[in-house]
Amino acid sequence: MVKRVFFSFHYQDVIDFRANVVRNHWVAKDDREDAGFFDASIWEESKKKGTTALKKLIHDGLENTTNTCVLIGSQTYARPWVRYEIFYSIWRGNHVFGVHINQIKGKDGKIKANGPNPFDYLALKYSADGKSVEPMEAKDGKWIPFAEFGAYELRQVAPEGRWGKTVSLSSLGFKTYCWSADDGYNSFANWVK
Template sequence: MAKRVFFSFHYQDVIDFRANVVRNHWVAKEDREEAGFFDASIWEESKKKGAADLKKLIHDGLENTSTTCVLIGSQTYARPWVRYEIFRSIYRGNRTFGVHINQIKGKDQQVKMNGPNPFDYLALRYSADGTFVEPMEAENGKWVASSTMSSYTLKNTAGDARRGRTIRLSELGYPTYCWSTNKGYDSFATWVG
């Protein structure tokens, strides 16, 4: 059964057409079941909103989704609202993964080197008793509290190995794939889970 997928990305990657290749690849498939997803993105509305409205728009966009796909371009890792979308997705329990898109030809018909993995720049700081986490962001080589996402109580207490530690999302098992190298057109439905 096709899943509802929330796509998180830097708007520049839409302008360059790379994000659109992934979001619209289902068009060439027989049906959305074969593609494995329905797109629940909000980018069309996001340019018109302030911070509070944008948070509500993100919350509404994530509603009824089970998966979040972060489309990773050159500057995705540094975008504050992408960071918020990732943290919010994890908070809701969405399966969350990244897809490098820089090897897709842009509107200039060029490819780029893969951008930094946003999961390397985000972390969760677990409380000593493992009952809550604080979302953290890398800033000048240090971990600082997220400016957009507050700490929250965990549904299940964290195990001993996580208690009292700050752990990067990339170390917590949030995978990344490369659209070109990992044959995204054929593999995306599997990545969605």
């Protein structure tokens, strides 16, 4: 069964062509089911929107998706709207994972070292009773509340070991893959759930 995937990325990676290699890899497959997804990205419409309009665009883009794939370039980890898309995806229950794209040749024909993992810079702060979380982001070596997304109640109580703690998304098991090293062309369908 084909899964709907929302792609989150820094727009510069579209300009450099790296993001499109992943987003469009299904074109060379016999059908989208072979690729393992249907692209639900919104980047074509996202430039020059106000905060409220952009949030609505993100919410609409994530509608009917079950997966969010964060395409990780050099600056993806620091982009505020990527952070928002990650937290909103978690809140709505999407399977969230990252794919490093810097080892894909850019329009300049060069590859780069993998960019920082955005899941290292985002966290959830669990309430003392484990019933709610507050999204957090790393700033100057400290966890601070992520201003664009407030605290919310969890669907089920968190494991007791997390109560009262701030835990990075990396420590919570959000996985990352490398498009080149992990054979994304053939493996992507196995990364979506």
